[in-house]
Amino acid sequence: MNGYAGRVARDLVATVGAAGAPGGWAPPGRALVPERLLPVAGQLAGLFAEHGLRRGSTVVVDRAAPGAMSLALALLSGPSAAGSWCAAVGAPDLGLVGAAQLGLDIARLALAPSPGPRWPVVAAAFLEGFDVVLLVPPGDARPADARRLEARARQAGSVLAVLSPAWPGVADVRLSVDGGSWTGLEDGAGYLAGRELQVALTGRGAASRPRRARLVVGQGPDRGPGVGGRRPGLVVLGGTSPRAGGPGGD
Amino acid sequence: MATSRARALFAFCPDWPVLATGRPPSEEVAVVQANRVVAASPAARVAGVVVGMRRREAQSACPGLAVVARAPALEARAWEPAVAAVEEVAPGPEVLAPGQLALGTRGPSRYFGGDAALAARVAGLVEAALPEAWRGCCRVGVADGLFTAGLAARSARPGGPLVVPGGGSAGFLAPMPVGALCTEDLQAVVGARPAELAELVSLLGRLGVRTMGDFAALPAPVVLARFGATGARAHRLAAGLASRPVTGREPPPDWSVDAELSPPAENVQSVVFVARVLAEQLHDRLAGSGLVCTRLAVVAGTEQGGTLRRSWRHDGALSASAIAERARWQLEGWALANQLSGVEGEGTGGPGAGRVTRLALVPEEVRPDGHQLGLWGADAGARDRAARAMARVQAVLGPAGVVTGVLQGGRDYLDQVRLVPWGEPREPLRPGGPVTGPSEPATGAPRPARATGRAKDGPPPWPGRLPGLAPCVVHPVPVPVQLLGSQGEPVTVSSRGLLGPVPAYLVVGHRGRRQAVTAWAGPWPLEERWWAHQARRRARVQVVAEDGRAYLLAREHQEWWAEASYD
Numbered sequence: 001m002n003g004y005a006g007r008v009a010r011d012l013v014a015t016v017g018a019a020g021a022p023g024g025w026a027p028p029g030r031a032l033v034p035e036r037l038l039p040v041a042g043q044l045a046g047l048f049a050e051h052g053l054r055r056g057s058t059v060v061v062d063r064a065a066p067g068a069m070s071l072a073l074a075l076l077s078g079p080s081a082a083g084s085w086c087a088a089v090g091a092p093d094l095g096l097v098g099a100a101q102l103g104l105d106i107a108r109l110a111l112a113p114s115p116g117p118r119w120p121v122v123a124a125a126f127l128e129g130f131d132v133v134l135l136v137p138p139g140d141a142r143p144a145d146a147r148r149l150e151a152r153a154r155q156a157g158s159v160l161a162v163l164s165p166a167w168p169g170v171a172d173v174r175l176s177v178d179g180g181s182w183t184g185l186e187d188g189a190g191y192l193a194g195r196e197l198q199v200a201l202t203g204r205g206a207a208s209r210p211r212r213a214r215l216v217v218g219q220g221p222d223r224g225p226g227v228g229g230r231r232p233g234l235v236v237l238g239g240t241s242p243r244a245g246g247p248g249g250d
Numbered sequence: 251m252a253t254s255r256a257r258a259l260f261a262f263c264p265d266w267p268v269l270a271t272g273r274p275p276s277e278e279v280a281v282v283q284a285n286r287v288v289a290a291s292p293a294a295r296v297a298g299v300v301v302g303m304r305r306r307e308a309q310s311a312c313p314g315l316a317v318v319a320r321a322p323a324l325e326a327r328a329w330e331p332a333v334a335a336v337e338e339v340a341p342g343p344e345v346l347a348p349g350q351l352a353l354g355t356r357g358p359s360r361y362f363g364g365d366a367a368l369a370a371r372v373a374g375l376v377e378a379a380l381p382e383a384w385r386g387c388c389r390v391g392v393a394d395g396l397f398t399a400g401l402a403a404r405s406a407r408p409g410g411p412l413v414v415p416g417g418g419s420a421g422f423l424a425p426m427p428v429g430a431l432c433t434e435d436l437q438a439v440v441g442a443r444p445a446e447l448a449e450l451v452s453l454l455g456r457l458g459v460r461t462m463g464d465f466a467a468l469p470a471p472v473v474l475a476r477f478g479a480t481g482a483r484a485h486r487l488a489a490g491l492a493s494r495p496v497t498g499r500e501p502p503p504d505w506s507v508d509a510e511l512s513p514p515a516e517n518v519q520s521v522v523f524v525a526r527v528l529a530e531q532l533h534d535r536l537a538g539s540g541l542v543c544t545r546l547a548v549v550a551g552t553e554q555g556g557t558l559r560r561s562w563r564h565d566g567a568l569s570a571s572a573i574a575e576r577a578r579w580q581l582e583g584w585a586l587a588n589q590l591s592g593v594e595g596e597g598t599g600g601p602g603a604g605r606v607t608r609l610a611l612v613p614e615e616v617r618p619d620g621h622q623l624g625l626w627g628a629d630a631g632a633r634d635r636a637a638r639a640m641a642r643v644q645a646v647l648g649p650a651g652v653v654t655g656v657l658q659g660g661r662d663y664l665d666q667v668r669l670v671p672w673g674e675p676r677e678p679l680r681p682g683g684p685v686t687g688p689s690e691p692a693t694g695a696p697r698p699a700r701a702t703g704r705a706k707d708g709p710p711p712w713p714g715r716l717p718g719l720a721p722c723v724v725h726p727v728p729v730p731v732q733l734l735g736s737q738g739e740p741v742t743v744s745s746r747g748l749l750g751p752v753p754a755y756l757v758v759g760h761r762g763r764r765q766a767v768t769a770w771a772g773p774w775p776l777e778e779r780w781w782a783h784q785a786r787r788r789a790r791v792q793v794v795a796e797d798g799r800a801y802l803l804a805r806e807h808q809e810w811w812a813e814a815s816y817d
Contacts, residue, residue: 066799069722069817085636095814096655096667098722106655110640110672115647122643122651129639131632182794184718185769188752192771192792192800192816193718218719 077103194218266349369411419490424463508610552604728811
């Protein structure tokens with residue numbers, strides 16, 4: 001068994017090495033996949049320069065702030081709803097009911113919950129056949145692994161979405177949650193009915209100025225009276241920067 | 251007419267429905283269907299139980315009677331060994347009903363030296379396949395035509411086959427009453443509606459035609475004019491003429507492939523190599539008939555003479571490489587469980603381990619290869635690419651390493667998802683998937699909806715499910731938390747479901763920071779399976795901490811746990 005896995009790893013290193021060697025990247029997936037962009041769900045589309053996820057790119061979602069998992073799943077929901085296959089590697093606690101609520105097609109979402117130390121091999125294999133791969137790497141991810149996986153995504157024309165507080169690679173785009181609020185909870189009454197997240201996107205080079213958008217999940221704060229005629233309480237979290245410039249999509 | 255000379259053998263076991271129940275003839279048993287007795291054991295018949303009786307009448311006639319509901323599938327299964335035994339010596343036995351079989355005798359009789367010898371042989375084979383206590387109940391008849399053979403079998407004594415010589419059918423039938431046309435066991439042979447036949451027989455009786463000979467003596471055109479097609483058919487049967495030839499059953503095709511390993515394989519890798527070749531063979535053989543395999547059995551024979559067998563089910567069609575993969579997983583699994591020797595040098599196998607001497611791949615379920623394309627053609631392509639990627643990951647992590655989720659019914663978020671290893675059928679364990687509209691909670695009050703006045707046939711409502719936002723992080727193992735009141739005292743839930751002090755602080759994990767609670771709701775009690783050992787009693791609250799994270803907490807066994815977080 002060890003021999004087989006080792007062989008897979010060696011093959012992987014060989015192909016990734018070959019693909020990563022020539023400088024710059026021409027989209028090799030172009031002949032293979034007709035469309036260069038994967039759709040992004042409505043509220044987030046305004047963040048992206050081309051209103052879509054470019055195939056071959058790497059998106060890092062910063063896990064430091066709360067709401068990162070929702071943001072990452074919302075990012076996957078666009079391609080998933082459009083028929084793409086998505087995979088999640090290393091997320092044993094991914095809540096599938098929540099994912100379905102965010103618009104993901106669960107039937108086309110493959111999970112490798114506990115890949116163990118072979119997560120780079122697993123993620124690379126998924127990148128070959130899936131349009132979007134959500135990776136939750138362990139804390140000790142090495143820069144070499146990160147570079148190889150990014151190169152593999154470029155070569156395969158799929159999108160690598162990384163959910164991590166510190167990704168050692170060179171991401172094309174970084175998404176983070178700036179703040180958020182909850183809808184529906186009062187002191188002891190109600191239930192969580194919705195949330196709003198302030199999302200910021202930072203690109204590389206010219207796109208390094210952050211662009212911001214609002215992501216509303218479930219019932220938004222400005223939807224008027226909630227269930228049962230009562231006005232749902234609005235919990236505003238500390239440190240929110242409301243409407244900080246940029247194209248706020250909704 | 252050619253078919254009139256087609257000699258046939260008819261063998262049957264009376265009381266087959268009783269025999270199939272597996273009870274000895276000495277027990278008083280009646281098999282009932284639709285409240286009527288359809289078969290009774292000899293002991294029950296002696297006590298006065300008659301076929302056609304009502305169940306209650308039968309029970310009053312024989313107080314010790316065991317009443318069994320008819321099980322046609324069981325009857326068919328029980329008959330199968332006898333048919334298979336006969337098939338060994340004569341091709342194409344036809345099963346007319348469970349407990350009856352017919353055989354064209356032309357070839358076999360000549361081989362075994364005459365009809366009598368063949369009949370004795372068949373009787374012996376059938377008897378051998380029956381339970382000990384029922385030996386000697388099989389009756390066999392041979393005659394021109396199936397119908398006459400059937401009546402001959404009914405007249406035969408157990409153990410003494412009755413052979414009606416060629417051309418003697420009319421003479422054999424002549425003294426029989428016309429009622430024999432209605433013989434229940436022979437309805438399949440006569441090929442007319444029972445009600446019509448019964449009417450015909452009754453009419454013949456009233457017309458003074460009492461025996462088959464009388465009926466056969468009537469001129470055929472007159473019979474046809476007076477009694478129609480059914481009458482004409484019965485007339486020919488009574489004259490010992492027309493009877494349909496036996497149409498033998500076709501033995502089910504055997505698609506399995508196997509290979510002998512000589513000398514026995516020293517390690518699993520070499521067996522895997524053989525498995526790969528077999529997989530190609532099997533796939534080609536099936537593809538040649540336009541079939542694909544959806545269930546596969548991997549069978550390995552070991553030196554010690556043992557046989558290991560395991561079935562693999564697959565949702566879609568198994569490709570050649572998928573068949574080979576499954577064979578490899580199974581062989582490695584057996585080797586790891588010390589049932590086979592040798593995984594690449596490591597582990598020499600336990601005392602019961604043996605080297606593989608024979609490997610077979612048996613497709614247990616095949617279906618026609620119909621590609622089901624999605625609405626868009628690209629859909630199938632994407633699925634194929636994804637399937638290949640998942641197969642590669644399974645090669646690294648093992649079959650259970652890649653899963654897909656199926657939403658199903660359940661009260662908490664862990665129950666509402668079933669993770670299915672890729673390749674296995676995606677079926678929910680519990681009906682009633684969760685409602686997944688993001689703004690759906692308009693239907694539910696803050697308190698989980700009650701299950702009242704709901705249509706019986708709809709999916710179950712799963713009371714206790716939380717409405718509103720579903721968490722994106724569900725902890726497979728709940729995380730211990732502390733929920734404290736404003737004075738730092740633990741928050742409790744009373745047995746009546748009332749929350750103790752108002753939650754003010756939250757500590758997540760064992761070494762977490764103490765944070766203020768900015769909002770909360772609940773408690774929602776949840777009692778599951780209170781009638782069983784797996785009873786769980788919980789009270790759940792939703793809590794938002796000051797860092798902006800929301801949690802679904804549950805109190806169980808006097809402790810607070812974070813079941814999920816709204817990350």
